[in-house]
Amino acid sequence: MNTKYIDLIDQTFYFPQEEFKLKDNNLLFHDIDLMALVEKYGTPLKFTYLPQISNNIQRAKQWFANARKTNKYKGKYYYCYCTKSSHFKHVLNEALKNDIHIETSSAFDLDIVNTLKAEGKINNNTFVICNGFKRDEYINNIANLINGGHKNCIPVIDNFEEIDLLTQQVKRKFKIGIRIASEEEPKFEFYTSRLGIGYKNIVPFYNRQVRDNRKLELKMLHFFINTGIRDNAYYWNELAKCLKVYVSLKRICPSLDSLNIGGGFPIKNSLGFEFDYQYMIDEILNQIKLTCDEEEVPVPNIFTEFGSYTVGESGGAIYKVLYQKQQNDREAWNMINSSFITTLPDTWAINKRFILLPVNRWNDSYERVLLGGLTCDSDDYYNSEQHMNAIYLPKYNKDKDLYIGFFNTGAYQETIGGFGGLQHCLIPAPKHLLIDKDEKGNLVTTVFKEQQKSEDLLKILGYHEQ
Structure with a gap:
């Protein structure tokens, strides 16, 4: 037996x-x-x-390289690590061996960024994507980073007030992103994410607060799904809505050239785990390219923010x-x-x-x-x-x-x-x-x-x- x-x-x-x-x-x-x-x-x-941190980063980079080649996708790809998944120095040191970028979510994150810069682990060309609801100290730290010459620090605008708060502190022209407040999964307790700006409000917001502001350069539209990247109707529907916003913005904002598909990959949680990472990446880039080609706009550079996938x-x-x-x-x-x-x-x-x-x-x-x-x-x-x-x-x-x-x-x-x-x-x-x-x-x-x-x-x- x-x-x-x-x-x-x-x-x-x-x-x-x-x-x-x-x-x-x-x-x-x-x-x-x-x-x-x-x-x-x-x-x-x-x-x-x-070593598993580097292994996962390199796997993802290869999947995106394959997908770009398969789809003849002209946009670039940038891998960002979400520091909130694990802030430990040994994690960042290992991750940064792989030519990646960083996503932050709070004021103290930028103190880590400054330490990494002082140690030569990152430089002014490293993208630092600043997410989250920003007040006082976070705004100050973002401004200090940009004023100090970090040209690739991109604060992602989460609400209607952050533009004014940032422009008061930042002394030079700087790049920004805008986060979409995606609709939550149907079984969720509420309908729309508390983070970001609603789909229908983004173009009016750009026209009202960004377009004529000479200090601002809109570079990124940020799309985040709380449940992560999954092969289900909910994910594909939200991605399609995001692409409509991107196309509408791109037509009136030539500087917009990047799409951040935040919301990470799942990680193995049982011996029976199955997830076709390569298929998902191929299909995401294919959907983006199909939409952009149909609307006759250039495809965006792609940013991802993988936290759990990187270190989990x-x-x-x-x-x-x-x-x-x-x-x-x-x-x-x-x-x-x-x-x-x-x-x-x-x-x-x-x-x-x-x-x-x-x-x-x-x-x-x-x-x-x-x-x-x-x-x-x-x-x-x-x-x-x-x-x-x-x-x-x-x-x-x-x-x-x-x-x-x-x-x-x-x-x-x-x-x-x-x-x-x-x-x-x-x-x-x-x-x-x-x-x-x-x-x-x-x-x-x-x-x-x-x-x-x-x-x-x-x-x-x-x-x-x-």
């Missing part, structure tokens, strides 16, 4: 996969021996595999199963040595799914379980996984340690969870490792942050002096 965990995976998915394989009954992730990490560093444990698949978290609680005849709870609310907040906040696999004991028999975290909050659990909303893991045995890994967790978890700060029920943040490759291709592991200690939390709470 096929009763082992490996049998379940073999029957359900194609396995091994590009990033996952087995060695001696244990799981490898991008050839990283996860049990070796556990034995050396303990758990709970988070890690970032830096570089991250992972490993926990130990401490104990099993049999709460009734059907529900067995495996309790982990950390908290989902604090370490993987997306699982709790937006029901995000990640790839969940055991790190060891793949040749053991399996059982259906629920996963519980250490906090006293009833929402601190994880029960939605790739196996039809059930979790199957090797059977709990108090004499045989079981470790489990969540993979592709590299985007948003640290910033949403409040990295380095207080956590719910004072559960400490796990140790965080950085995994890179040296010049010979050997894996090199360093500790980025040790697990929080009691005194770290007591200092924040005011019990100990800072």
